[in-house]
Amino acid sequence: MKCLWLALGLMWFIPVVALGDEITFNKHIAPIVWKNCAGCHRPGEVAPFSLLSYRDVSKRAEQIQDVTARHVMPPWKPQAGHGEFSNGRRLTADEIALLKQWVTAGAVEGNPADLPPAPTFANGWQMGTPDLIVTLPEAVQVPSDGRDWYLNVVVPLEIPEGKYLKAAEFRPSNRRVVHHAVLFCDTTGKSRERDEASAGLGFTAITPPGNMLPGTMAVWVPGRFPLPLPEGLSMPWPKKADLVLNLHLHPSGKPEVEQSSVGFYFTDQPPRRSMLDVSLIDMKIDIPAGEKAFRTQASCVLPIDMDALSVFPHMHLIGKEIKVTATLPDGTARPLLWINDWDFNWQDFYQYATPVRLPQGTKVTLDCVHDNSADNPANPRQPPTRVRWGEQSFDEMSIAFLNLVPVRESDLSQLKSIPNQPIKLVIQSESSKSAPPADVAQRAAEALRKADKNGDGKLSLDEIIAATGNRESAADLEKKVAQFDRDGDKQLNLPEVTEALKSLGK
Template sequence: MDSQFKRLTLTGLCLIGLSVAAPIHATAESGDAAADVRSGPEPIKPTEHGVGRLIENVSFTDLDGATHRLSDFADHKATVIAMTGTGCPLCKKYSPTLARLQSEFQDKDVAFVLVNPNESESVAVLREAIQTHGFSGLYVRDDQEVLTRALGATTTTEVFVLDAARTLVYRGAVDDQYSFGYALDAPKRNFLADALTAVLAGERPEVAATTAPGCELLLVEIEDTESTDSAAAVTFHNRVSRVLQDNCQQCHRDNGLAPFPLTTYEDTKDYAAMIANVVQRQIMPPWFAAPHNTAESKLEIRWSNDRSLPQEDRDALLAWVAAGAPEGDEADAPLPRRFSDEWEIGQPDLIVEIPDPITVKASGQMPYRHARVATSFAEDRWVQAVEIQPTDRAVVHHVLVFIQDGKKAINEDAGFFAAYVPGNTSQRYPTGMAKKLPAGSSLVFQLHYTPNGTETVDQTRLGIVFADKPPTRVIRNAGISNHRISIPAGAGNHPESASLKVPTDVRVLSFMPHMHLRGKAFRYTVTMPDGQREVLLDVPRYDFNWQLEYRLAQPLDIPKGSQIDVTGWFDNSESNPANPDPTETVRWGPQTDDEMLLGYVEYFVTTETAASDSDESPASDDVSLSPSFLEKSFQRADQNGDGKVTREEFPRPLLFRRLDRNNDGVLLLDEVLESSRAN
């Protein structure tokens, strides 16, 4: 009875999917719903959906009656387990794609297992589907849901990729060609093929988990059902090692920037108590953004670089330590994770190194150091990716690289070109997006060192990958700041704020708050033109030791006329153990003992392209340009929204001099338009 109920419910869900595919006549009220039904696969946080975990070694029977276990595929580099069906319309559409991928990867040591969880579909119908589409791998009629439950499958189109150690390395959609409500002539993203290519190269998929639009699976709990393998206690090899690979080893490895590795059992057991301490206090892995309040917000805000530890992983680590840190069976261990000793972004087109090595003393504090490197480009270049590599990561707190025009001092409010912080050393922009490196500019490195007990030398370098062609989106970075902050002596929770009027429609890509040792909490909010106020990023426990960037999973539209506000709270009291001097009133300054309130925003203007940003035209410095062009140029340059543009903010020095009619070094919009009319 229970089994029949499950299948009837599943069929009902498929019928709902079919009705969604029918045409919808949108009205003002149905506009949002129409957008929802046309949504395709979306990236989701891998560690919250089982990626990185050991899949239970279940036993199952194929359509010919042969019995298998997942461990039988250990001699393959990868195994694809693909949910499928003969009734779901999306399963039908994806059947030729699965057959093609089977054929493409079968000679590359990849095994395929197709799993049909539908009890209502007869063996004869399944054999007909195999014949029709030319499936060559195992086909399993999983009417007892053995594989379906072991994988935690959610839809009939979901695919899973396991490596040779039965670690789940990808789950989600095959690609984005089909969904309920749309069909493309060809996919834009080939998730499964890309994941397999990465695994075969010994790498991790760039996208490790997505939603998988399809007929939803309803898995009802069945009493007295025993797994083939009894649930094992948490050990290092069967669980903890995988949690560390997914969340810690990027830094905690040989030659990593963390002080000790966590790659072997011996390494990890020595620090088991410390692991429990930092996990309980939620300071490791480093991630300080509060969860977005989806109940009260109209915005969908998710972070592509979210490092927060899922509750199940946190519980597993604490249970392991409480049990005495058992090692377990080495046969359950994952494949070792490989890290590149070279460049994460690939071989750079240009490597820029600071001119002279910097000696980092053994103890105490060091003021910020600056190093300038001139470029020799005769024309503007478009940058697709950047990566900063210190030669001694152990003493580098963070590095920011700024673009400098001429010999003027760097303007931090204008935003940075590249950044290095622990756990985030590179930035790669999506296809069609790039940052501009102006002709003849210089790169200024701002380096913050933290002595660690041994004198050493560092000579940081920057790798740059150029775009193959001008981008369709120009990435910019603005700093929202308040240089007039004044933090009273002894104040334990002093707020300061700054704001930016958004002069044109933009899409925001990321945020990066910056304060110093007294920084306590930080928040970005936006007020839309209609008065709607939303929290964009809330960091209730700011930590100067981790200058984290918070990168949005999807760009966020901010319309013209909105106002972005940043608020920082400072602890200048004696209870702040990092406070250099609680008796001093603290103001803005560049050194660690000073303070800053600076909220970086990375974005692009929705109407701006590389062509509209170009300075190549001889007329680009001519004040006879159209008033509309000059007004747009003024708005782009006025990044802090104060209605004024300084010489440092304006990208065209010659044009600035011609527009600055009163020679006061500041442009007003009326002044710019008057200059145009006068010529």
């Protein structure tokens, strides 16, 4: 009986409390903003103003309601339901509704006693003291204005015997000017040559020679936390390889200096698993001026069971939409990523919260849309002009790099190549060292390096004749080259050489 009364009493009581519970900054809003916004919106961070105190937040209440309702803030591009990512930043529907309710009811501060303890932020290295810190040899002088600048600084790196890279944390010294950074490992010496040939610190190029560090170690964007390589994976650092810091610098309106550092974290564990980069690439990009929805597509079928660990989508300025979908052998579609408002300025490497199992026979497809119309505010050409595939940010690209790990290491030997798309072994487990010869992409890179006498990264007709001792007439050879010369510059670059080797069955 007593229980019944108690239960009835509670039923009555709860709704009253809920209705009477006014939404206040101190009780409801501060925890949301501190957790989801203050990482970037605090002094010294990337966002242009702080969101820490009631004053900071109430001053912009309406704008905050607007940008959260439209999912503009926190910046997080992947659409919900298309991949679950461990580095995700997304407000829940409840949080968005609460913000709205708070603003509509007049953005009340509330009882000071309700305010939780203020958050503390790790201002130093997010993952603790690194095992090795590499700092730019000198500060970069960033001019007050002008175009964005892609600067590559080469730093020789030696890792002690028996140590393997597990994580890398990039730290800019001046967040106002570092837009994002990509870390490369160059074993060819080419980056060093270009650095030496160019005056001052580093050299300018959107992408330097070399390979990106594996997985999410490769990329830093503001507001992102470093993630160690998943279980069983670590990176042996090649002998005599250079670390290349590829910095996207963005003038701030006044002269600035920047001297970034990278902290490396080691493990004693050599890789027990192998990781491959599968690149889904469509180079058939030739977009007429004014075209609103130019579509590109690429796909491949996985010859063995694999786990997808992460995905790095890449387009340039007029990319609009990018989608990666896995179709399992039983026909089930499994969405891997969908960004429907691509922004060149908010690129990221997305790591799945749990690896996505892709059984043998799964077809992975990339679909992109590019908008070359005058209505596209991100279109740098006004009026629009024809756009083709290329390396410069004014050219376009359609790529998704997938990091895949074979479910069974022993299957790796069956994986010499994947039909249609280049693959690259980025981490090789100790156990598979005796396994397969380099895949097509690696052989293409080698062939290119050997034959490329003038070192411009492309093979001219003369270089091909010199390398192959070809006795065909120059006109015949020219025709053959034209078959693979997608960008029409009468030379073959790496993806074109790869295509050529593949189709010639070499």
